[in-house]
Amino acid sequence: MGNNLQRPKGTQDILPDVAQQWQQVENTANSLFNQWGYGEIRTPNLEYTELFLRGVGETTDVVNKEMYRFEKSKRDYSLRPEGTAGVVRAFIENGLHRTPKPVRLWYTGPMFRYERPQAGRQRQFHQLGIEQFGIAGPSADTEVIALAWALLTTLGLPDLALEINDIGSAADREAFRNQLRNALTDHKTALCDTCQHRYTENPFRMLDCKNPSCQTIYSGQPIQALLAKPWTNADSQAHFATVTKALTELGIPWQRNHTLVRGLDYYNGPVFEITTTKLGAQNTVCGGGRYDSLVETLGGPETPGVGWALGLERLISLLPASAPVPPDVWVAIANTSLLTQGMQAATQLRNKGYTVDTDLSHKKIGKQIDAAAKRGIKHVVLVEPEREITVKTLTTSQQTPLTDFLNQPIAGR
Numbered sequence: 001m002g003n004n005l006q007r008p009k010g011t012q013d014i015l016p017d018v019a020q021q022w023q024q025v026e027n028t029a030n031s032l033f034n035q036w037g038y039g040e041i042r043t044p045n046l047e048y049t050e051l052f053l054r055g056v057g058e059t060t061d062v063v064n065k066e067m068y069r070f071e072k073s074k075r076d077y078s079l080r081p082e083g084t085a086g087v088v089r090a091f092i093e094n095g096l097h098r099t100p101k102p103v104r105l106w107y108t109g110p111m112f113r114y115e116r117p118q119a120g121r122q123r124q125f126h127q128l129g130i131e132q133f134g135i136a137g138p139s140a141d142t143e144v145i146a147l148a149w150a151l152l153t154t155l156g157l158p159d160l161a162l163e164i165n166d167i168g169s170a171a172d173r174e175a176f177r178n179q180l181r182n183a184l185t186d187h188k189t190a191l192c193d194t195c196q197h198r199y200t201e202n203p204f205r206m207l208d209c210k211n212p213s214c215q216t217i218y219s220g221q222p223i224q225a226l227l228a229k230p231w232t233n234a235d236s237q238a239h240f241a242t243v244t245k246a247l248t249e250l251g252i253p254w255q256r257n258h259t260l261v262r263g264l265d266y267y268n269g270p271v272f273e274i275t276t277t278k279l280g281a282q283n284t285v286c287g288g289g290r291y292d293s294l295v296e297t298l299g300g301p302e303t304p305g306v307g308w309a310l311g312l313e314r315l316i317s318l319l320p321a322s323a324p325v326p327p328d329v330w331v332a333i334a335n336t337s338l339l340t341q342g343m344q345a346a347t348q349l350r351n352k353g354y355t356v357d358t359d360l361s362h363k364k365i366g367k368q369i370d371a372a373a374k375r376g377i378k379h380v381v382l383v384e385p386e387r388e389i390t391v392k393t394l395t396t397s398q399q400t401p402l403t404d405f406l407n408q409p410i411a412g413r
């Protein structure tokens with residue numbers, strides 16, 4: 001062997017046992033989305049960079065520092081760092097704004113961010129998300145949050161908490177910006193370099209900082225007191241109050257978090273995150289909010305929108321590992337000249353609904369039966385020279401001709 005080849009830092013191989021958990025989550029999500037009237041949309045992993053510059057915002061970390069960006073034949077491309085911008089582009093490009101409202105969409109797939117890899121943080125990770133377009137009122141936010149809650153509780157995720165905040169309009173934030181700066185003037189030198197930069201560029205982004213010493217300052221009294229005073233417009237406050245009242249009535253517990261601002265620029269009104277105490281530092285599973293100007297920003301007609309995305313790696317790490325399920329039937333084939341007969345038997349059994357593994361070792365039949373027994377398999381098909389093909393049930397040692405076995409109702413697993 002030469003030099004060992006390795007996967008890029010911050011990426012993962014998902015092997016069959018864990019892939020089984022992914023499939024289970026994907027299947028649950030798929031059928032729940034279907035029940036709630038959300039249709040799947042698949043957009044490219046690759047987009048022109050301009051989409052993210054305009055959509056996600058040039059002052060965000062995601063666009064500024066974290067994008068995998070490259071040029072090819074003088075075009076500027078980026079691997080998508082998140083899903084919403086691409087879905088909105090596709091929504092406009094395919095004329096979905098001309099279809100009945102609300103338009104309800106979901107997506108899943110890999111996202112790429114050049115971040116420092118650590119537990120719960122990778123450079124290629126996967127999101128599952130929904131977007132709902134066309135409804136400006138609080139019903140849309142309520143439905144979208146209720147669907148996130150339904151999914152996470154259906155999957156049995158432990159210790160969930162929903163945090164929600166009202167970040168008002170861009171004008172509200174503009175007007176509030178200086179108050180936030182003023183309240184932080186005395187603390188400025190204690191902030192991390194990034195926050196000092198954000199202080200000038202985009203002070204709201206400071207609140208999203210992961211640095212514990214910055215967080216201590218933001219969660220301290222003067223800042224919390226300032227943020228707790230209503231600073232968003234009256235419509236936004238009323239909208240927020242209606243959403244949270246509905247959540248309470250639906251039995252979904254929530255907490256106001258005045259420091260919650262989200263890392264992307266396109267949000268307005270209610271924003272939210274669902275966290276779990278079981279994840280350590282990277283404890284946010286799902287995040288989202290309302291983005292009423294994004295469709296217009298990306299060249300479409302004025303269309304309100306609201307959605308969320310959840311991190312599948314973080315979610316799956318919270319689920320109990322599932323034991324591999326052995327196949328129902330094992331086909332033992334005495335020698336190569338009987339291979340096609342063995343494969344035909346396997347096909348008949350699969351058509352009936354059984355899961356079937358074929359032993360290709362052509363060892364002595366007894367050895368093949370031992371191998372099946374070791375793996376906890378119930379039925380072994382014996383394909384031997386000059387013998388009718390029979391099925392041996394290992395638990396009872398009973399032998400049944402294959403034709404009879406196929407006529408029996410499928411045995412319980």
Ligand code: ATP
Pocket residue numbers: 082113115120121122123124125126127262263282284285286287288309310311312313314
């Ligand atoms: P964080 O604050 O943890 O960096 P974020 O605000 O950047 O998250 P979003 O852009 O809102 O994340 O993405 C939604 C979800 O995607 C997150 O809540 C998280 O579960 C997941 N996620 C985001 N970045 C990563 C990453 N680098 N690796 C794994 N999962 C991620």
Ligand code: MG
Pocket residue numbers: 263
């Ligand atoms: Mg992030």
